[in-house]
Amino acid sequence: MTVARTIEEPSEASFGRQSRIIAFVVAVSFFMQFLDGTIITTSLPQMAVSFGVEPVSMSIGITVYLLTMAAFVPLAGWAGDRYGARRVFLASIAIFTMASLFCGLSGNLTEFIIARAVQGIGSALMTPVGRIIVLKNARKSDLVHAMSMITWPALTAPVIGPVLGSFITTYLSWHWNFLINIPIGIIGLGLVLRFVPDQREEKVARLDFIGFLQSAAGLTFLLAGLEFVVQGTTGLAASIALIAAGAVFSIIATRHFMKVDAPLLDLSAFKVQTFAMSTLSAGTASRVAINATPFLIPLLFQVGFGRSAIDAGAYLLFYFAGNLGMKAITTQMLRIFGFRNVLVVNGLISSASIAGCALLSSSTPDPLIYCLLFIAGLSRSMNFTALNTLGFADIHAAQRSSASTLSSMLQQVSLLLGVAVAAAVLNLSRTIHGGETLSLIDFRWAFLIIGLIGAISALRFISLPHDAGAEVSRHKVKTRSKPSNS
Numbered sequence: 001m002t003v004a005r006t007i008e009e010p011s012e013a014s015f016g017r018q019s020r021i022i023a024f025v026v027a028v029s030f031f032m033q034f035l036d037g038t039i040i041t042t043s044l045p046q047m048a049v050s051f052g053v054e055p056v057s058m059s060i061g062i063t064v065y066l067l068t069m070a071a072f073v074p075l076a077g078w079a080g081d082r083y084g085a086r087r088v089f090l091a092s093i094a095i096f097t098m099a100s101l102f103c104g105l106s107g108n109l110t111e112f113i114i115a116r117a118v119q120g121i122g123s124a125l126m127t128p129v130g131r132i133i134v135l136k137n138a139r140k141s142d143l144v145h146a147m148s149m150i151t152w153p154a155l156t157a158p159v160i161g162p163v164l165g166s167f168i169t170t171y172l173s174w175h176w177n178f179l180i181n182i183p184i185g186i187i188g189l190g191l192v193l194r195f196v197p198d199q200r201e202e203k204v205a206r207l208d209f210i211g212f213l214q215s216a217a218g219l220t221f222l223l224a225g226l227e228f229v230v231q232g233t234t235g236l237a238a239s240i241a242l243i244a245a246g247a248v249f250s251i252i253a254t255r256h257f258m259k260v261d262a263p264l265l266d267l268s269a270f271k272v273q274t275f276a277m278s279t280l281s282a283g284t285a286s287r288v289a290i291n292a293t294p295f296l297i298p299l300l301f302q303v304g305f306g307r308s309a310i311d312a313g314a315y316l317l318f319y320f321a322g323n324l325g326m327k328a329i330t331t332q333m334l335r336i337f338g339f340r341n342v343l344v345v346n347g348l349i350s351s352a353s354i355a356g357c358a359l360l361s362s363s364t365p366d367p368l369i370y371c372l373l374f375i376a377g378l379s380r381s382m383n384f385t386a387l388n389t390l391g392f393a394d395i396h397a398a399q400r401s402s403a404s405t406l407s408s409m410l411q412q413v414s415l416l417l418g419v420a421v422a423a424a425v426l427n428l429s430r431t432i433h434g435g436e437t438l439s440l441i442d443f444r445w446a447f448l449i450i451g452l453i454g455a456i457s458a459l460r461f462i463s464l465p466h467d468a469g470a471e472v473s474r475h476k477v478k479t480r481s482k483p484s485n486s
Contacts, residue, residue: 022195024149032185032188034154037157039162041162062116066120066227071220072120075125075216080132089126090193092122096126096181098118103115130150131404140471165177215250217246221245223413225241228242272399281460285453285454287411288454289351289453290350290454294316295418318374326382339468339473340462340465341466346382348459350376351453353379354450355451356451357376390469391407393473394469418450
């Protein structure tokens with residue numbers, strides 16, 4: 001994406017305390033978005049009864065949401081530059097909130113599908129544009145805290161969403177899983193209007209429509225294939241065909257972006273080592289491990305150990321506590337040890353805690369399970385924040401919009417890829433030992449392989465320079481003094 005000239009950097013008043021307020025405002029909207037994506041799963045059976053359809057038919061509501069979001073994400077950065085990030089962010093919250101209302105009021109499956117599609121459009125614009133707002137209003141010295149603030153919704157929502165959804169569905173009704181977004185959305189709109197400044201680019205290139213269609217097709221086909229792998233309702237051949245189509249369109253889009261003068265997405269961000277590693281290569285593999293774990297843990301307790309959903313939720317609270325507990329010392333850890341050391345050492349600790357879940361059994365003492373999940377939560381939170389912050393440590397102002405959009409696209413892929421890999425390992429293990437249903441041994445293989453993926457990605461960060469992202473983390477690299485020749 002080519003921008004002719006960028007407006008002046010935010011004034012001094014926008015920094016410090018103001019940047020933290022803006023990060024909090026964006027985080028409120030992100031929490032609504034991420035919570036909605038996880039809270040719905042527990043209410044699908046009750047919704048199926050209400051709509052008079054088979055429970056398996058309800059999965060289309062999740063699929064339509066993901067695919068609509070995938071189709072419109074590539075447009076987010078350009079829209080934020082063209083119409084103003086604040087204005088587009090407000091529109092995304094309004095669209096998402098109104099669509100949530102219509103989801104809650106849906107009387108049949110068709111109405112629900114339409115409402116979810118509209119909700120996906122709002123979600124597609126919300127994350128990249130919200131991140132752009134934070135990046136525009138934070139100095140590099142404030143970036144760790146700001147990115148940590150907008151990262152916690154992605155960490156907490158997958159953990160508390162299913163538990164909260166089960167409670168709401170059991171004691172209220174499925175409608176409230178969507179209607180709960182209304183007050184959050186209204187509060188979010190008010191906070192954005194009050195605290196987020198109106199910043200616009202002075203001149204923005206025309207929409208690269210061809211690039212938009214190609215990138216949207218690539219991401220949509222790719223995520224559709226991964227989603228069908230997770231669901232297991234479509235044949236493997238069809239899933240592979242969709243993934244292959246997504247890869248082909250992505251390659252075509254990449255070649256297009258590299259040839260045209262004003263591409264929708266400026267791929268020069270991938271020439272920045274810290275961005276490329278934290279979002280594409282090692283970063284994607286690391287996020288696969290991060291995203292697979294919240295999917296596997298509840299299944300381990302319910303299917304592997306035969307515990308109730310409530311018991312599984314109680315265990316997850318310790319995982320959730322670890323996620324939150326690390327937030328208090330994230331900035332200090334990065335300042336003392338630096339991004340490189342944190343991503344390597346903490347990544348190995350995270351991988352060990354994931355693999356450690358393979359050793360659990362129904363007879364494992366609860367205190368030991370609590371400790372393991374707490375450590376897993378701590379290291380997951382640290383890894384997630386470090387990756388998201390390092391990705392933008394060396395990004396220039398002209399690259400922010402494209403970098404934010406590319407990051408959102410790749411995070412969507414890694415999210416589904418993590419769940420797809422975990423589901424594939426579970427099913428492959430079950431097929432090999434000839435079981436009709438999943439057993440404990442299947443979960444053990446899944447945790448071991450996911451842990452191995454995390455460990456390999458952690459070791460990949462050794463290639464980063466010791467001072468990677470030092471301007472952001474304020475980590476001081478110790479230099480060895482050369483002996484003098486006397």
